[in-house]
Amino acid sequence: MLKKGQVIKVISGFFDVKTKDNLVYRLRGSGSLRTKKLLPIVGDYVLFKEDLILCEIEKRNSYLIRPKVANVDQVVIVMSLSQPSFSYILLDKFLAIIQYQELDVIIVFTKMDLGDNKPYFDYLSQGFKCFLINNLLKNENFIDLKNELKNKLNVFTGQSGVGKTSLLNNLLNLNEKTNDISLALGRGKHTTRVVEIFELDDIKIIDTPGFGKFDLELTKSQLSTSFFDFKIWSKKCKFISCLHFKEEDCEVKRQYQNGSLLKTRYENYIKMLMEAKK
Numbered sequence: 001m002l003k004k005g006q007v008i009k010v011i012s013g014f015f016d017v018k019t020k021d022n023l024v025y026r027l028r029g030s031g032s033l034r035t036k037k038l039l040p041i042v043g044d045y046v047l048f049k050e051d052l053i054l055c056e057i058e059k060r061n062s063y064l065i066r067p068k069v070a071n072v073d074q075v076v077i078v079m080s081l082s083q084p085s086f087s088y089i090l091l092d093k094f095l096a097i098i099q100y101q102e103l104d105v106i107i108v109f110t111k112m113d114l115g116d117n118k119p120y121f122d123y124l125s126q127g128f129k130c131f132l133i134n135n136l137l138k139n140e141n142f143i144d145l146k147n148e149l150k151n152k153l154n155v156f157t158g159q160s161g162v163g164k165t166s167l168l169n170n171l172l173n174l175n176e177k178t179n180d181i182s183l184a185l186g187r188g189k190h191t192t193r194v195v196e197i198f199e200l201d202d203i204k205i206i207d208t209p210g211f212g213k214f215d216l217e218l219t220k221s222q223l224s225t226s227f228f229d230f231k232i233w234s235k236k237c238k239f240i241s242c243l244h245f246k247e248e249d250c251e252v253k254r255q256y257q258n259g260s261l262l263k264t265r266y267e268n269y270i271k272m273l274m275e276a277k278k
Contacts, residue, residue: 002047002055006071007040008197015040015054018197027054042195042206043070043153062101065217067195067208069155074104076149076205078158078167081115088119092268093216094157095128100218100226106148110135110163126229126262135166142171150202160210168207172200176207220276227269229261245273 005017005025015027027046029039030053040046040057047056060070075098079091091107098105106129109120113134124130131145149171156164165176195208218226224243225231230252234242238249244266256266 002049004045004047004058006197007042007044007046009194010040010042011194015046017046017048017054025052027052029053030055033057041068041070042197043072043155045071062103064097064101064103064155066097067155067157067206069195069206069208071153072103072155072206073152074106074149074154076106076108076154076156078108078110078156078162078164079119080111080159080162081109081117081119082111083114084159084161086115086119088264089268089271090159091119091123092265093272096216096218096223096226096272099228100222104152105129106131106145108133108145108167110167122262122264126265133167135163135170146171146203149205153197153204153206155206155208157208158210162210164207164210168198168205172198172203172205174198216272216275218272218276220273223269223272223276227265229265230269233261243273245270 003019005019007015008018008024009016013028015029016024017027018024025048027048033039033054038057040054044060045058046054047058048054062072063070064072064075077091077094077098079086095105107123108131109117110133112132113136117132120130120132129148133142156168158164168174169176193209195206197204197206216223220243221241230244233251233255234244236251237244237247239247242250242252244250244252252261252266255261256263
């Protein structure tokens with residue numbers, strides 16, 4: 001008889017799978033899966049045999065490449081206001097990829113004591129769910145953020161050193177290892193080495209390794225529909241397939257020109273459009 005569970009960790013060719021009765025099994029993939037080059041990732045629902053061989057991966061409801069996770073409901077983008085410096089273009093790349101997948105998204109701005117809080121207010125004004133926190137304040141009130149995470153599989157993503165692991169520790173009362181910023185390089189050191197689901201009560205969070213940069217794997221037409229704040233305005237564009245760049249009678253460009261659309265957001269969109277695949 002096959003058992004069902006969710007992959008909560010992948011490490012050195014083994015898959016830790018948690019069942020509904022909260023038992024965790026360490027499994028190896030079957031030969032047939034390896035032959036087909038079908039490897040489970042964190043978040044996958046899988047079927048396995050009593051001999052601890054994982055034999056089937058169920059259909060995914062969602063799939064992200066960076067971080068590589070499946071079946072997530074919501075992505076939490078963690079951005080620091082300083083150390084490492086805040087980047088509008090990096091955040092807009094994150095948002096484009098996530099919103100193309102039609103996943104819920106939350107932006108958490110950390111290190112509010114070190115940097116300018118303007119990015120927080122900028123994205124709040126564009127309709128995003130935003131939180132401004134200081135991970136060093138152990139008595140900080142995380143209740144509102146916790147309420148947004150309940151009953152969903154959330155994944156944390158962001159650069160190295162922005163405070164993802166510190167935030168995870170504060171939210172779930174954990175003691176995962178954290179590292180200081182490399183002052184010489186001006187960026188974070190990698191603390192998290194593996195992708196793993198952590199859980200407390202009705203909150204489930206996938207912590208992921210940080211990174212410095214990534215490529216935007218979207219075509220131009222995909223990108224034009226991945227900015228949710230463009231979607232409402234684009235209905236008034238003259239052309240259905242409007243890329244909001246050189247076309248005439250474009251409502252998105254009008255909103256940019258009259259100041260309703262965040263200046264950096266539109267300008268970053270144009271930069272990404274130039275990078276995007278045809």
